[in-house]
Amino acid sequence: MKQYQELSPSPRTIMTPGPVEVDPRVLRALSYPILGQFDPEFTALMNDTMEMLRLLFRTDNQWAFPVDGTSRSGIEAVLTSLIEPGEKALVPIYGRFGHLLYEIAERCGAEVIAVEKEWGGVFDPEEVIAVIRREKPALVLIVHGETSTGRMQPLQEIGKVCRELGVLFVVDAVATIGGVPVETDAWHIDAVIGGTQKCLSVPSGMAPITYNDIAERKITARKKVERGLRTPGGEDWDKAARPAIQSNYFDISQLQDYWGPARLNHHTEMTSMLYGLREGLRLVLAEGLDERFARHRLHEAALVAGIEAMGLPLYGDPACKLPVVTCVAIPEGMDGDLVRSMLLHQFGIEIASSFGVLKGRIWRIGTMGYSCNQKNVLHLLGAFEAVLIRQGASLKAGAGVQAALDVYENKSRRE
Amino acid sequence: MKQYQELSPSPRTIMTPGPVEVDPRVLRALSYPILGQFDPEFTALMNDTMEMLRLLFRTDNQWAFPVDGTSRSGIEAVLTSLIEPGEKALVPIYGRFGHLLYEIAERCGAEVIAVEKEWGGVFDPEEVIAVIRREKPALVLIVHGETSTGRMQPLQEIGKVCRELGVLFVVDAVATIGGVPVETDAWHIDAVIGGTQKCLSVPSGMAPITYNDIAERKITARKKVERGLRTPGGEDWDKAARPAIQSNYFDISQLQDYWGPARLNHHTEMTSMLYGLREGLRLVLAEGLDERFARHRLHEAALVAGIEAMGLPLYGDPACKLPVVTCVAIPEGMDGDLVRSMLLHQFGIEIASSFGVLKGRIWRIGTMGYSCNQKNVLHLLGAFEAVLIRQGASLKAGAGVQAALDVYENKSRRE
CATH class of the missing domain: 3.40.640.10 (Type I PLP-dependent aspartate aminotransferase-like (Major domain))
Structure with missing residues (x-):
C-alpha cells in the first residue's frame, strides 16, 4: 500500500482575500x-x-x-x-x-x-x-x-x-x-x-x-x-x-x-x-475592534503606497475601496498567473487572481486578520518587485518598500 | 468588558457513541x-x-x-x-x-x-x-x-x-x-x-x-x-x-x-x-482496516463481559448488536442521568443517554476509534461499578473489571 507522508506544510505568507494565516x-x-x-x-x-x-x-x-x-x-x-x-x-x-x-x-x-x-x-x-x-x-x-x-x-x-x-x-x-x-x-x-x-x-x-x-x-x-x-x-x-x-x-x-x-x-x-x-x-476582542480596524487601515495604506510607488495602477473606484483587499491591474502583456506562481514557489507568498470578467486582468492582495502585519506587507512588496522585474517589467527598484516604510514611520512619529 | 479565560478543557474519557476522543x-x-x-x-x-x-x-x-x-x-x-x-x-x-x-x-x-x-x-x-x-x-x-x-x-x-x-x-x-x-x-x-x-x-x-x-x-x-x-x-x-x-x-x-x-x-x-x-x-490505514475491526470487537467483548458480570442487563436483540455501541438497561428506580453526571464530574468519564422512547431507559456506551482501548474500558467498568454502588445498587463489587481482564488475558494467551 502507498505510504502517505506525515503532514508537513511549507511556510506561507498568505496575502489573499482568504483564507489567510x-x-x-x-x-x-x-x-x-x-x-x-x-x-x-x-x-x-x-x-x-x-x-x-x-x-x-x-x-x-x-x-x-x-x-x-x-x-x-x-x-x-x-x-x-x-x-x-x-x-x-x-x-x-x-x-x-x-x-x-x-x-x-x-x-x-x-x-x-x-x-x-x-x-x-x-x-x-x-x-x-x-x-x-x-x-x-x-x-x-x-x-x-x-x-x-x-x-x-x-x-x-x-x-x-x-x-x-x-x-x-x-x-x-x-x-x-x-x-x-x-x-x-x-x-x-x-x-x-x-x-x-x-x-x-x-x-x-x-x-x-x-x-x-x-x-x-x-x-x-x-x-x-x-x-x-x-x-x-x-x-x-x-x-x-x-x-x-x-x-x-x-x-x-x-x-x-x-x-x-x-x-x-x-x-x-x-x-x-x-x-x-x-x-x-x-x-x-482583546485587541479591541476599533484598534483592529485601525490596524487594517494602516497596513492597507502602506501596501497601497508601495504598489503605487512601483507604478502599478490600482483597479476600481477608490471611493468605495474595500480596505482589506487591494486589487492591482495586471500590466499589459504580463502573465498574471506566472507572477503568482513565482511569488508562491520562490518566495512562499500567496496572492489571488480573480473571477469571470476580471480573470487575468487583476491581482487581488488581502490584508486581513493575522496576515495583516508590517512584516508581511514589506515582504510582499519586496518580492512582488523582484518578480515583476524578473518578468521584464520596468519599474523603479526599491521604491515600493521605501514608500511603505514611509507610511509606517509617519505613523510612529504621530504617536 | 468581561475577560474570557484561556481555553483549558478538563481531561475526559469519552465513551459515548460519538464524538469520541x-x-x-x-x-x-x-x-x-x-x-x-x-x-x-x-x-x-x-x-x-x-x-x-x-x-x-x-x-x-x-x-x-x-x-x-x-x-x-x-x-x-x-x-x-x-x-x-x-x-x-x-x-x-x-x-x-x-x-x-x-x-x-x-x-x-x-x-x-x-x-x-x-x-x-x-x-x-x-x-x-x-x-x-x-x-x-x-x-x-x-x-x-x-x-x-x-x-x-x-x-x-x-x-x-x-x-x-x-x-x-x-x-x-x-x-x-x-x-x-x-x-x-x-x-x-x-x-x-x-x-x-x-x-x-x-x-x-x-x-x-x-x-x-x-x-x-x-x-x-x-x-x-x-x-x-x-x-x-x-x-x-x-x-x-x-x-x-x-x-x-x-x-x-x-x-x-x-x-x-x-x-x-x-x-x-x-x-x-x-x-x-x-x-x-x-x-x-496504517493500523489496517481488518486489524482495526478486530480491535473494536475485542474491546466490545471485554466491555460486555464486564457489564454482564456486574449483573446489568444489555438492551436489544444480541443478534444484531452494533459492535461499537453497547446499550445497558437502566435498573428499575435508578436515575440514569444522575449516574452519568457522577461519572462525568467525579471520574471524568462521559457515557450517553438516549432519545425518544428510550430516554431514561438505557445508557449507551461507545467503544469507538481512539476511545476504544483497554485503559478506557477498565477505567469505565471500575468507575461505573463505584457509581452504581454509590447510588444504592446491589452488585458484586469487583466482578466487572475481573471479567474484562479475563477477556484481555485470554486474548493474550491465544496469541
Missing part, C-alpha cells in the same frame, strides 16, 4: 483534546462564543452563533430559513458574491430580482432604495465587502429604508467582519453572515451569523420539530404555520434550539472548530 | 499552519484524502471526498443531490437516525415511504426486499449502524436486489465507518455517508461520502453552473436537463468539480479539518 494561539486551541457536545464545559464554551459574537457584530440580538460549515453555509442557512418560496428577493449585484446570493436565493424558491452594477464600483444607496420602493421585495440581500472586485457597499441608508418599509435586510459580511466596522443594529440589518477565514483569522469551517427578533419570528413560524425527536400524535407533530424550511441541516429554527437553553439535539457541534472560533474571537 | 496525532495535525485552498501542496493533500477514502469505503468509485459540515451535512448533500422532487424513497426505520433520513428526504421533496421496526431490533432483509418489490421506490435509504438503539442492519442482500431492480441504494454509515466493515462495492451501495467523530476519531466537522457512476449520472443531469462562474449567454448558462438541486452548498455536481481536476471554485475548503481528516485516515 491563522494566529498561532488559534492553531494551538485547535489541538486541545475534545469535550463531548453536551459536556457542561463545552456548552459553556458555546455560550462564551455567542456572547463574543454579539460584541463582534455590534448587536443586542439574542441569536448569534456559528453555522457548522464554510461561509456559504451561513449564507444558505440564513436564506433558506428566511425566504419562503415565491417571495420576492432583491439582490443588488456588484461582483461575484452578489451572484452567489442570487443563486442561493433562487434555489430557495425566491422570485429574485437583480440589479447589477458594473464591476469595480458599488451602488449609490439611493439607486437601491428606488428599486426597493418600486419592487417592494420581501427581502434585500447584499454583499458588504465584495472580495472579487475589492469594493465595499455603504449599507446604513439602505438599512434604514428597509426597516421603514418592513423589508428584511440581509447582509453578507463574510469579508468584512473583524476587519472593518459592521454595525448590525445601527445599520438596521436583520440578519448578517460573517466569515472566519478572512479578517477573523480562524480557519475556514464555521460561519458566524446573527439575526434579530423580526427575522426570528419569521423563522419560528416555519418551525417543524425533527421527526425522530417528536412525540407521536403530540402537538409538536406537525405544527408549522408557514411552509417548512427546505433544509434540515440549515434549519435555523432547529439550530437555535440547539444553541439555546433547550439544547435540543441537532448536529454534533464541531468541537475543534468551536475551540478555534472562541479563541479567535477572544483575541479579536 | 481524538488521536493526539490528529490533534497535532489540526494545529499546523494553514495553506491556501488552491496552493498545489494543499490540493495534493485533498487528493491524498480522496485516495484514502476509497480504501476506507472499500470502493473503486472515482468520487470519495468529505462534505464540509457535520455528519448530517453529508447525508443532506447526498439526498438533496440524488432525490428529485416527487420521487419515491423507501426508508426502513429502526431507530432515531432512520427518522432523520425520512425527515431529510421529505424536505428534499421525496414521496417518502417508511417501514418501521420496533426499536431494539433490525429488519430481516427479506422484509425490506418485499417492500421494495411492492413499492418500486426510486431510492432506498437506510442506516447501517443505529447508535440510538445500538443495532446494525445487514445490507448485502438488500443491496443486491436494489442493483437488480435499478433502485438507488443509499447508506448512512456514519457510526460504522472505520469500526466495522462497510463494503461499498461488494454490497452494491450506490452512495455512502461516513462520520468523522466516531470510529475515525477525527473531530466532528466533515462528512466523508462516496458514490458510484450510477449516482453520478443522476447528479450531473441536474447540474447547473453557478451564476457567478457562468459565461453569460454561453452553453453553460442554463443547461440542467433535470430539476436543479435545491441547495447550492450541498450540490454534489458542484462539489465534484471542486474536488476534481477542474478545481472549480465552490466553498473554501476547511484547511485544518482536512489536515485532521487526512491524518486520521492515514492512521486508520
Whole structure:
C-alpha cells in the first residue's frame, strides 16, 4: 500500500482575500483534546462564543452563533430559513458574491430580482432604495465587502429604508467582519453572515451569523420539530404555520434550539472548530475592534503606497475601496498567473487572481486578520518587485518598500 | 468588558457513541499552519484524502471526498443531490437516525415511504426486499449502524436486489465507518455517508461520502453552473436537463468539480479539518482496516463481559448488536442521568443517554476509534461499578473489571 507522508506544510505568507494565516494561539486551541457536545464545559464554551459574537457584530440580538460549515453555509442557512418560496428577493449585484446570493436565493424558491452594477464600483444607496420602493421585495440581500472586485457597499441608508418599509435586510459580511466596522443594529440589518477565514483569522469551517427578533419570528413560524425527536400524535407533530424550511441541516429554527437553553439535539457541534472560533474571537476582542480596524487601515495604506510607488495602477473606484483587499491591474502583456506562481514557489507568498470578467486582468492582495502585519506587507512588496522585474517589467527598484516604510514611520512619529 | 479565560478543557474519557476522543496525532495535525485552498501542496493533500477514502469505503468509485459540515451535512448533500422532487424513497426505520433520513428526504421533496421496526431490533432483509418489490421506490435509504438503539442492519442482500431492480441504494454509515466493515462495492451501495467523530476519531466537522457512476449520472443531469462562474449567454448558462438541486452548498455536481481536476471554485475548503481528516485516515490505514475491526470487537467483548458480570442487563436483540455501541438497561428506580453526571464530574468519564422512547431507559456506551482501548474500558467498568454502588445498587463489587481482564488475558494467551 502507498505510504502517505506525515503532514508537513511549507511556510506561507498568505496575502489573499482568504483564507489567510491563522494566529498561532488559534492553531494551538485547535489541538486541545475534545469535550463531548453536551459536556457542561463545552456548552459553556458555546455560550462564551455567542456572547463574543454579539460584541463582534455590534448587536443586542439574542441569536448569534456559528453555522457548522464554510461561509456559504451561513449564507444558505440564513436564506433558506428566511425566504419562503415565491417571495420576492432583491439582490443588488456588484461582483461575484452578489451572484452567489442570487443563486442561493433562487434555489430557495425566491422570485429574485437583480440589479447589477458594473464591476469595480458599488451602488449609490439611493439607486437601491428606488428599486426597493418600486419592487417592494420581501427581502434585500447584499454583499458588504465584495472580495472579487475589492469594493465595499455603504449599507446604513439602505438599512434604514428597509426597516421603514418592513423589508428584511440581509447582509453578507463574510469579508468584512473583524476587519472593518459592521454595525448590525445601527445599520438596521436583520440578519448578517460573517466569515472566519478572512479578517477573523480562524480557519475556514464555521460561519458566524446573527439575526434579530423580526427575522426570528419569521423563522419560528416555519418551525417543524425533527421527526425522530417528536412525540407521536403530540402537538409538536406537525405544527408549522408557514411552509417548512427546505433544509434540515440549515434549519435555523432547529439550530437555535440547539444553541439555546433547550439544547435540543441537532448536529454534533464541531468541537475543534468551536475551540478555534472562541479563541479567535477572544483575541479579536482583546485587541479591541476599533484598534483592529485601525490596524487594517494602516497596513492597507502602506501596501497601497508601495504598489503605487512601483507604478502599478490600482483597479476600481477608490471611493468605495474595500480596505482589506487591494486589487492591482495586471500590466499589459504580463502573465498574471506566472507572477503568482513565482511569488508562491520562490518566495512562499500567496496572492489571488480573480473571477469571470476580471480573470487575468487583476491581482487581488488581502490584508486581513493575522496576515495583516508590517512584516508581511514589506515582504510582499519586496518580492512582488523582484518578480515583476524578473518578468521584464520596468519599474523603479526599491521604491515600493521605501514608500511603505514611509507610511509606517509617519505613523510612529504621530504617536 | 468581561475577560474570557484561556481555553483549558478538563481531561475526559469519552465513551459515548460519538464524538469520541481524538488521536493526539490528529490533534497535532489540526494545529499546523494553514495553506491556501488552491496552493498545489494543499490540493495534493485533498487528493491524498480522496485516495484514502476509497480504501476506507472499500470502493473503486472515482468520487470519495468529505462534505464540509457535520455528519448530517453529508447525508443532506447526498439526498438533496440524488432525490428529485416527487420521487419515491423507501426508508426502513429502526431507530432515531432512520427518522432523520425520512425527515431529510421529505424536505428534499421525496414521496417518502417508511417501514418501521420496533426499536431494539433490525429488519430481516427479506422484509425490506418485499417492500421494495411492492413499492418500486426510486431510492432506498437506510442506516447501517443505529447508535440510538445500538443495532446494525445487514445490507448485502438488500443491496443486491436494489442493483437488480435499478433502485438507488443509499447508506448512512456514519457510526460504522472505520469500526466495522462497510463494503461499498461488494454490497452494491450506490452512495455512502461516513462520520468523522466516531470510529475515525477525527473531530466532528466533515462528512466523508462516496458514490458510484450510477449516482453520478443522476447528479450531473441536474447540474447547473453557478451564476457567478457562468459565461453569460454561453452553453453553460442554463443547461440542467433535470430539476436543479435545491441547495447550492450541498450540490454534489458542484462539489465534484471542486474536488476534481477542474478545481472549480465552490466553498473554501476547511484547511485544518482536512489536515485532521487526512491524518486520521492515514492512521486508520496504517493500523489496517481488518486489524482495526478486530480491535473494536475485542474491546466490545471485554466491555460486555464486564457489564454482564456486574449483573446489568444489555438492551436489544444480541443478534444484531452494533459492535461499537453497547446499550445497558437502566435498573428499575435508578436515575440514569444522575449516574452519568457522577461519572462525568467525579471520574471524568462521559457515557450517553438516549432519545425518544428510550430516554431514561438505557445508557449507551461507545467503544469507538481512539476511545476504544483497554485503559478506557477498565477505567469505565471500575468507575461505573463505584457509581452504581454509590447510588444504592446491589452488585458484586469487583466482578466487572475481573471479567474484562479475563477477556484481555485470554486474548493474550491465544496469541
